[in-house]
Amino acid sequence: MxxxxxQPGSSxxxxxxxxxxxxxxxxxxxxxxxxxxxxxxxLATAHRLVAELVTWGxxxxxxxxxxxxxxxxxxxxxxxxxxxxxxxxxxxxxxxIYAATRATVHLAVRDGLEVLYxxxxxxxxxxxxxxxxxxxxxxxATAVGKxxxxxxxxxxxxxxxxxxxxxxxxTVVQPGRLNEQLGRVRxxxxxxxxxxxxxxxxxxxxxxxxxxxxxxxxxxxxxxxxKRDRPRLVAALQVAAQGIGxxxxx
Amino acid sequence: MxxxxxQPGSSxxxxxxxxxxxxxxxxxxxxxxxxxxxxxxxLATAHRLVAELVTWGxxxxxxxxxxxxxxxxxxxxxxxxxxxxxxxxxxxxxxxIYAATRATVHLAVRDGLEVLYxxxxxxxxxxxxxxxxxxxxxxxATAVGKxxxxxxxxxxxxxxxxxxxxxxxxTVVQPGRLNEQLGRVRxxxxxxxxxxxxxxxxxxxxxxxxxxxxxxxxxxxxxxxxKRDRPRLVAALQVAAQGIGxxxxx
Numbered sequence: 001m002x003x004x005x006x007q008p009g010s011s012x013x014x015x016x017x018x019x020x021x022x023x024x025x026x027x028x029x030x031x032x033x034x035x036x037x038x039x040x041x042x043l044a045t046a047h048r049l050v051a052e053l054v055t056w057g058x059x060x061x062x063x064x065x066x067x068x069x070x071x072x073x074x075x076x077x078x079x080x081x082x083x084x085x086x087x088x089x090x091x092x093x094x095x096x097i098y099a100a101t102r103a104t105v106h107l108a109v110r111d112g113l114e115v116l117y118x119x120x121x122x123x124x125x126x127x128x129x130x131x132x133x134x135x136x137x138x139x140x141a142t143a144v145g146k147x148x149x150x151x152x153x154x155x156x157x158x159x160x161x162x163x164x165x166x167x168x169x170x171t172v173v174q175p176g177r178l179n180e181q182l183g184r185v186r187x188x189x190x191x192x193x194x195x196x197x198x199x200x201x202x203x204x205x206x207x208x209x210x211x212x213x214x215x216x217x218x219x220x221x222x223x224x225x226x227k228r229d230r231p232r233l234v235a236a237l238q239v240a241a242q243g244i245g246x247x248x249x250x
Numbered sequence: 251m252x253x254x255x256x257q258p259g260s261s262x263x264x265x266x267x268x269x270x271x272x273x274x275x276x277x278x279x280x281x282x283x284x285x286x287x288x289x290x291x292x293l294a295t296a297h298r299l300v301a302e303l304v305t306w307g308x309x310x311x312x313x314x315x316x317x318x319x320x321x322x323x324x325x326x327x328x329x330x331x332x333x334x335x336x337x338x339x340x341x342x343x344x345x346x347i348y349a350a351t352r353a354t355v356h357l358a359v360r361d362g363l364e365v366l367y368x369x370x371x372x373x374x375x376x377x378x379x380x381x382x383x384x385x386x387x388x389x390x391a392t393a394v395g396k397x398x399x400x401x402x403x404x405x406x407x408x409x410x411x412x413x414x415x416x417x418x419x420x421t422v423v424q425p426g427r428l429n430e431q432l433g434r435v436r437x438x439x440x441x442x443x444x445x446x447x448x449x450x451x452x453x454x455x456x457x458x459x460x461x462x463x464x465x466x467x468x469x470x471x472x473x474x475x476x477k478r479d480r481p482r483l484v485a486a487l488q489v490a491a492q493g494i495g496x497x498x499x500x
Contacts, residue, residue, distance in 0.1 A: 012262035013302045020326060021306075028329050052263045056271075060330075069330040076270060077327020078384035079278050080310075080319040091372060099349050123342045134328035 015041055016049055020058065020073075025135055029068045083109060086217055087118050089247045090208070093219075093240040094121050100236045103221040106131065106205075110148040113160050115139055118217070137197065140178055141167050143205035144218035146191035150182040151207060151215040157182070170195045190234045192226060202226045206237040210248035219244070265291055266299055270308065270323075275385055279318045333359060336467055337368050339497045340458070343469075343490040344371050350486045353471040356381065356455075360398040363410050365389055368467070387447065390428055391417050393455035394468035396441035400432040401457060401465040407432070420445045440484045441468075442476060452476045456487040460498035469494070 022030060022038035030038065036046035050067060053059040057072030090107050097105045098121045107119040114136040131137055139145040139152075139160050149160055164173040172178050185191040192204045205220030219241050221233055272280060272288035280288065286296035300317060303309040307322030340357050347355045348371045357369040364386040381387055389395040389402075389410050399410055414423040422428050435441040442454045455470030469491050471483055 013266050013299060014306075016263050016266055017302070017306045017308065020308075023326060023329050025329070028331070049263060052267070056264075056267045058267070058270075069326055071330055071332050073323065074327040074330035074332045075384055076273060076319055077324040077330075078382070079273050079275070080321055080324035081278070082321050082324045095345060095348055095371060098345055121341070121345060123345060132328070134325055 012049075015039065015045060016053070019046065019049055019053060023069055025132075029062060029066045031066050035067060083118055083217075086208075086244075086248065090119065090217070090219070090244045093244050094119060096243075097121075097219070097221065097236050097240050098123060101221055101223075101233060103223045103233070106144055106220045106222070107208075107217060108144040108148070108205075108220065109217045110139065110152060110156075111136065113139060113156065113163070115142060115145040115148060115218075138163075138165060138167070140164050140173075141171050141193065141197040142220070143191040143193045143203035144220040146182065146185055146193065147205045147207050147218040147220070148215070150185040150191065167197055168195055168199055172196060189238065192230060194226065200224060204230060204233045204237065206234065206241045208241045208244050208248075210245055213245075213248075216248065217244075262299075265289065265295060266303070269296065269299055269303060273319055275382075279312060279316045281316050285317060333368050333467075336494075336498065340369065340467070340469070340494045343494050344369060346493075347371075347469070347471065347486050347490050351471060351473075351483060353473045353483070356394055356470045356472070357458075357467060358394040358398070358455075358470065359467045360389065360402060360406075361386065363389060363406065363413070365392060365395040365398060365468075388413075388415060388417070390414050390423075391421050391443065391447040392470070393441040393443045393453035394470040396432065396435055396443065397455045397457050397468040397470070398465070400435040400441065417447055418445055418449055422446060439488070442480060444476065450474060454480060454483045454487065456484065456491045458491045458494050458498075460495055463495075463498075466498065467494075 018039035018041065019035060022035050032047060032050060033043060035050060036043045039046060050059060054061055057070045059067045060070040062068055087107065094105045094107060102123050104120065104122040106117055108115045108117050117131045117133055117135045120131065120133050137145060139149040149157060161175045164175065164178065166173050172181065190204060190206045194202045201222050202225055203220050203222045204226065205218045207215040208217040208219055209215045219237050221237065223229065268289035268291065269285060272285050282297060282300060283293060285300060286293045289296060300309060304311055307320045309317045310320040312318055344355045344357060355371040356367055358365045358367050367381045367383055367385045370381065370383050387395060389399040399407060411425045414425065414428065416423050422431065440454060440456045442452065444452045451472050452475055453470050453472045454476065455468045457465040458467040458469050459465045469487050471487065473479065
């Protein structure tokens, strides 16, 4: 995608896309110079292309003079068929779990070596959680992640084990201990974590699979503490996961 | 944004954006030739630029060889601060309404002459509705739309009245009758419709406003029939709208 003099079109297109790629979960708002730096473009080029993106509505200039993703990209992104079948089927069940537990509820899938959060419900009294819809987190530090990692192909597990980062003092980063946990997840049918991703937050998750099929997603909840509640929470999640699974194409 | 020989960059950028703009709610999947036609580009140019968009992940080629919006744009779009404060504040209240009514619940704002659906909850037994998150519908044919139209500036109302389209046999397209309804919405504090947008679906909605502020959104539900239920539904919506309003910055 180098472009250059032969294919000026390609080159401009890739520059424009590099400007869009400068935004992510940790960079929701950028100054023009940060944008140019992250897209690896001269300031003048960035300036000209950003102006086009703003005119079109892909980017918006904030009152402080920085740039952020615009409503037009929000509109466009919502047209993507990102697991829309799974999300539609799961949505009512997420509400059921929320109604039964009042905990933050998550629907997540594995995307490479990360958990991708497809949907989230949070209530008035839910614990603050780091994940939003569209967020990605490492597989080893959350309950939904452990469910997905336990069911992932061997080579995915190997790659994930090679990069176990410590997020809190309680994150499990010893491959042996994690491997033992994943075995237990497969045996017991659920995963749980305690302050491994955020201090003050515990999570429980179960797998979602179509009838007789492979695991396609994980359904989880986040609560301030698990103590006596785990059996009740696991039961609520499993009932919902069964319901979702029955409605998925096999 | 013509471009041409002087500014090849602008021109390529605008072509690329025209390809993205070819997708909308009614055109979620397009063949290459439909894409080229909708973007007003020669097939060869479209082909080359679409290939770049696919490489980057903005578009995805379906098994049938058509194109659709890709996960990377979904990710990017979710970074847009589209009323994210309002959506976060409203989310638990939407669940409360759903729990109390089991009806499809909507949070919507006015965007120009349309209703923009910011959030939606639908349950197992909810009536099928046409709106999804990110959908836009005309202001005059839904309850959330009537609430927003009743509270809109005079010139918005004038423009909306100039284009009252008939969607079902029950859509109110007589300006005099609609005007009378909007007066009632302002007086009573809620709007309701009966099969004006979709046959078999009725809706009720109330305004959401920060303490002592202007209306910023509408909260509505869709049910198969209103009959005796209207007072109960209006009450549930009003309680939730109050709760949301109290938490909004004034």
